[in-house]
Structures are given as structure tokens and as C-alpha cells.
Amino acid sequence: MARPREFDETAAVESAMHAFWDRGYEATSTQDLCAATGLGRSSVYNTFTSKKALFQRTLTHYSAQGLAGRKALLDGPGPTAERIAAMFGAVIDEELEHGRRGCLVVNTLAELGVPDDEIGAALRNDTEKQLALLGACAREGVLDGSLPAGRDPADVAEFLLSTISGLRLMSRRGASREAMHAVVGLTLAAVTR
Template structure:
């Protein structure tokens, strides 16, 4: 008869995500991960695989969380421009601690070995999915007359992704809300 797990895998994964997000992959030792997750080494291997597999699962969880949040933000805003304003100005208004923490996926991209095809592929899939979400919202804005007809939704989506990533990198270096708000306003000026 199989034993039941003495821990909740989702809670353990959430704890691992927090460790990777705070420390990065290389600085997240197995000991720190196990302590945060509240599990033994064998439970980690039995449930999640090795540290790398756990990292990939944590990035998947982070991706689901952030994309769901962005979709909700864009879908519930009165206009698409207001949805993007909430996203960009929300990023600018984060606390110093949030700015310093940055984005798990952007950090993973900047810290990865260039020959790490699995992480590169995952990050490219994430980028493609975010681009698709942004592009769909911008096309909808065009159909409703909120965005000029000659605008290129795909190019604007890419521009907004780069704006978010640049703001994240800038915020991590120096948490300057006023400067980040200026960047947000300039990015939003493209949505007319």
C-alpha cells in the first residue's frame, strides 16, 4: 500500500518558487530549498525530481501566475490602454523589495548558460505566450476603435514586452518610481 504524502506538493512548489525567485537557481542550495519546502531530500526526488526539474516546475508555476494576472488585468480594464496602464504603472509603483526581486523569468534568462536549450526554449515559449496575450488585447482594442487602424498589434506587443522587461531591469538596479512611471507613460503613448 502506497504511503500518502506528509506534505502538500503545491505548497512545497510555491515555497521553492519563492526561494528561486529570491536567490536565483545557482544560489538556491538544496539545503535552503528543502528547509523552505519543509520536506526531506527523498521527498523532493520522489515528487519533483532533481533541483533542475524543481526549478523548471517553479518557472512554469510563475509563468502561469503572471500570465493569468496579465490576462485578468487586460480583460477587466475598461479599455485596453487602461489595462496596459495598470500593468506598467503597477510595476512602477511596486516596493523597493519587489523591484530588487525582479522577475524570475527575466533573471533566469540573464543568468542561464547560453547553451542551456531547455531553459531557452521554455523562456521563448513564455515570450511567445505573452506576445500572444498582448497582441490579442491590442487587436481587440483596434476592433473597438481604441487603437488606430494602421497600428501593428504584433509590433506593439513586442514593444510592450521589451518595455516591461526594461522596466524590470531598471527597477532592479535602482528602485526609482518616478523614473519608471515616466517610462510607463512613454510606452503608453504608443497606444493611441
């Protein structure tokens, strides 16, 4: 009879996510994952089957957390432009308060591109969900008048997501809070006028 697992799988995924986030996919060894999760090598492989499968799980976990937080901000009260500004403020605060690590998804895209496998599928899924969320917000903005009539919500979503990614990269290279807020100001001016 197999022994029952004696660890929290979600906590292990969370710990592995931080290891990958700190080092990147290629530079994170199985030993790094064992140290991060507190699991032995056999437990890592028996539970997650491979480093690649565990990484895909961490990307999915990271994406779900990020989308939930972003959705809470964008679905909040007030005009759309103010909610978008709050979202950008949260991105900057996260970066400066949590070690300027950037975004796990952006970092992975820079490291691996979009491979034709489960990792690529997780990256594409995150992008699609981000664009859908931002596009819905942009549609609301056109309806409530905080974004100009005739503005294409899909184009606005791409622009906003590109700015979020750019802010994450700015943070990794050590840009100041003021520099990041200046980019946000230019972005908001471009989107709302």
C-alpha cells in the first residue's frame, strides 16, 4: 500500500514558484527545488513527474494569483481610468516591495520564448486571460467615457499589458519609483485622450 503524502502540494508549488522566479527555469536545479520545497528528490519527481511539469504548475499558480489580484482592482468602484491607474500603482508597489524580481511570466518569456509545449501553453493562456481582462476593462472605459469613444479595447489591452511588462523590466534594472510613475502617466495620457 502506498504511503499517503505528508506535505501540502500547494505550498510546495508556491515554494518552487519562488525558486524559479529567483533563478529562472534553466538555472534552477532539482536540488534548488528540493531545498525550496523541503521535499526529497523522489517526492518531487513522484508528485510532479519532472522539473518541467513542476515549472508549468508554478506558472499556472502564479498566473491565477496575478489575475485574481488584477481583476479585484479592475472590477472595483470608480471610473475605469482611475482603476487602471490603481492597477499600475499596485504593479509598481509590488515590484519595489518584493525585491524587484519582475514578473515570472515576463521573465520566462525572455528566457525561453514561447516553447511548443506545456510551458508555452501556460504562457499563452496567461496572456490570453490578461488581454481578456484588460480588454473588458477598456470596453467599460469607452462606455463610461473615461476612455475616448472609438478606442479599440483590444488595442488598449495590448498597450496596457505591454506597459505592465515594461514596468516589470524597468524595476529589474533598478529604475526609480518616479521613473516608473512617469511611464504610467504617459500611458494614461495616451489611453485616455
